[in-house]
Amino acid sequence: MKDLRPAFDRLLDVAKAFHEATPGVTDFAPWPSALVWADKPAGTLPVAKLVRDWYDDRPDEAGAFHRAIKVVSPHAGWQQTYTEEEVGAEYLANYGYFELYGPNGHYKTDELRGFIGYWGSGLTYDWHYHQAEELYAVISGGAKFLSEGQDEARLGPGETHFHAANQQHAIEIRGSAVIVYSIWRGEGMNGRAQLTNSPRA
Numbered sequence: 001m002k003d004l005r006p007a008f009d010r011l012l013d014v015a016k017a018f019h020e021a022t023p024g025v026t027d028f029a030p031w032p033s034a035l036v037w038a039d040k041p042a043g044t045l046p047v048a049k050l051v052r053d054w055y056d057d058r059p060d061e062a063g064a065f066h067r068a069i070k071v072v073s074p075h076a077g078w079q080q081t082y083t084e085e086e087v088g089a090e091y092l093a094n095y096g097y098f099e100l101y102g103p104n105g106h107y108k109t110d111e112l113r114g115f116i117g118y119w120g121s122g123l124t125y126d127w128h129y130h131q132a133e134e135l136y137a138v139i140s141g142g143a144k145f146l147s148e149g150q151d152e153a154r155l156g157p158g159e160t161h162f163h164a165a166n167q168q169h170a171i172e173i174r175g176s177a178v179i180v181y182s183i184w185r186g187e188g189m190n191g192r193a194q195l196t197n198s199p200r201a
Ligand SMILES: [Fe+2]
Pocket: 130, 134, 163, 169, 193
C-alpha cells in the first residue's frame, strides 16, 4: 500500500502554517509541541469523496490547508458523532470530521485536539455543547455560527469563533459547504459533543 505519511505530513505542515498565521487561533492555543504519527485507518464515509472533489485554488494559507485536506481525504479517519436517529440520513450523507491531532488523532498528542470538519450546504448542525473549550476557524466556504448569549456571526475563511465550556452552539450551512478547523482544549478534551433540543433561554 502507498505510504500515506508524506501527504499527512504535508497537511500537518500547512495546518501549522494556518494555525500560526491566524491571530484568533494562536491566541487560543499554541501549536502542539510534540506530535507522534499514528497509523490510523481511513474512515469510509461519503464525506471523503465530497471533500476530495471540492476544487479550490486560493493562494493563501487557507487555500493550501484546503488542498492538503483534499489530498488526504480518501485516507482520512472520517467519523461521525451522531446517529441517523439523531440527525437523519441526509445529514449523515453530507457531514463528517477527522481528528488530525489529539488523543485519537492521525498524530497523537495530549496537549490539544484538532479536528477537520465538513458540512454540506443546506445542513443545520443543531444546538449542542461539550465541556472542552473550542475554537472554530473556517478554512473554506462559510456558515452562520450561533452561540448561546451571543450575536450570530456569518464567517468565512480565516475567521474564528470561540465557545466556552458547555456553551451551547449551532451552525447553519447555506449557499456553500464549509470546512472548519476546530480545536479543543482543557478539561473534557477527550469527551464528545451532546445535542440538545434548543438553546438555553
Ligand atoms: Fe462545538
